[in-house]
Amino acid sequence: MGHGIAQTFAMAGCDVTGFDEVRAAGDSLHDRIRQNLRDFVSAELFAADQIDSTLRRIRICGTQAEAVHDAQFVTEAMREDLTAKQELFERLEPLVADDTILASNSSTFPISQSGVRLKRPERAVVTHWFNPPHIVPTVEVVGSPLTNEATIQATLELLRRSGKLAIRINQELPGFLVNRVQIAVMREVWDLLDRGVASVEDIDAAIQGSMGFRLAALGPLRIHDFGGLDVQTAVYRNLTPEIAACTTVPATVQRIVDGGNHGFKTGRGFYDYPPAVADQVRSDRDRRYLSLLKMFHQRNSAKDES
Numbered sequence: 001m002g003h004g005i006a007q008t009f010a011m012a013g014c015d016v017t018g019f020d021e022v023r024a025a026g027d028s029l030h031d032r033i034r035q036n037l038r039d040f041v042s043a044e045l046f047a048a049d050q051i052d053s054t055l056r057r058i059r060i061c062g063t064q065a066e067a068v069h070d071a072q073f074v075t076e077a078m079r080e081d082l083t084a085k086q087e088l089f090e091r092l093e094p095l096v097a098d099d100t101i102l103a104s105n106s107s108t109f110p111i112s113q114s115g116v117r118l119k120r121p122e123r124a125v126v127t128h129w130f131n132p133p134h135i136v137p138t139v140e141v142v143g144s145p146l147t148n149e150a151t152i153q154a155t156l157e158l159l160r161r162s163g164k165l166a167i168r169i170n171q172e173l174p175g176f177l178v179n180r181v182q183i184a185v186m187r188e189v190w191d192l193l194d195r196g197v198a199s200v201e202d203i204d205a206a207i208q209g210s211m212g213f214r215l216a217a218l219g220p221l222r223i224h225d226f227g228g229l230d231v232q233t234a235v236y237r238n239l240t241p242e243i244a245a246c247t248t249v250p251a252t253v254q255r256i257v258d259g260g261n262h263g264f265k266t267g268r269g270f271y272d273y274p275p276a277v278a279d280q281v282r283s284d285r286d287r288r289y290l291s292l293l294k295m296f297h298q299r300n301s302a303k304d305e306s
C-alpha cells in the first residue's frame, strides 16, 4: 500500500519521503511507481512528461527519523500488527512537530488503539485506503473521540486535493464502513460457493453484471430508492432469515487456504495465476480499474460543471 500512497501524494505535487525496514522494498519503490505512472499515461489519466518530475518528488530515506523530518503529514502502512504500530507511533512522535498529523492505514485497528501511547492523540487519525491505493478513489477518514476537528479537516482537505474521495466516518467502529459491507457480501458469496449454487466464474460474472454494474454507477442507497423502498423492505424481511449468518469460514474456502493457496500472491486461489503471466494479470486488473477511474473522474467533472 505504501508505494501507492506515496505515488498519490507525489502526483498531487507534494514532496514525499518514505522509509521501509526492508531495504529491497525501498530500493524497488521508484521502479514500481514508474510502472504505475506508465499505466496512468496509457489510460490517458496522466501526462508522460510528468513522470520524471513526479518520481523526483519521492525520496526514500535511510532512517525513520530522516523520513519524518519536517513532515506535515505522516502515514504508516506497515504490517497489521497492533503492538508494532503502537511502538512506531511512540517512536515517531518526538521526531515530528507538535502539529504534524500522524495517520494509520490500518484496516482493523482504530487510532485510539494504535495511537494509545501518543502524548498528543488529538493529531492522530486513521486514513483507510483501498488496494490499489493509487487507483481506488475512496479513503475513509476515521478519528478517535480524542482527534480534534483541525486534524480531521486538514486530512480531508489533503486527500481531496490529492484527487481522493475522502469520506469522514463518524464513529470508530471495527471495520469502519466499507469493510463491514464487503464482509457481509463476502460471507454470502462464500456460502453460495460452498453450497455449489454456482461456479466460481459464474458467481463473479453474475455479481459483476448486476450488483457491481449498478454499484459502480450509483451508491447502494440510491439503487434502493430506484427499486422502491416498499419493495426493498419486503425483500429485506423475506430474505434476511434465509441468508448466511455464520461466523466460521465455509469449508470450501478453508480447504483452499489450508492447501497453501492464498490467491494471486501464491499463484492460486479461486483462480490460477501462473508466474509466467502474473505481471500481465496484474496489469490487466489495473487497466480495468483505470478505465473505471476515468469514468469516475468524468462523472465528477460533469458534476462540478453543473
Ligand SMILES: NC(=O)c1ccc[n+]([C@@H]2O[C@H](COP(=O)([O-])OP(=O)(O)OC[C@H]3O[C@@H](n4cnc5c(N)ncnc54)[C@H](O)[C@@H]3O)[C@@H](O)[C@H]2O)c1
Binding pocket: 001, 002, 019, 020, 021, 022, 025, 076, 077, 078, 079, 080, 081, 084, 088, 105, 106, 107, 108, 128, 129, 130, 131
Ligand atoms: N493490502 C490491502 O489491501 C490493504 C488495504 C487497506 C489497508 N491495508 C493496511 O495497510 C497496511 C500495509 O498493508 P500492505 O498490504 O501494504 O502490507 P505489506 O506487507 O505488503 O507491506 C508492509 C511494508 O511495511 C514494511 N514494514 C513493516 N514493518 C515496518 C517498520 N517497523 N518500519 C518500516 N517499514 C516496515 C514491510 O517491509 C513492507 O514493505 C496494513 O496495516 C494493512 O492492514 C492494506
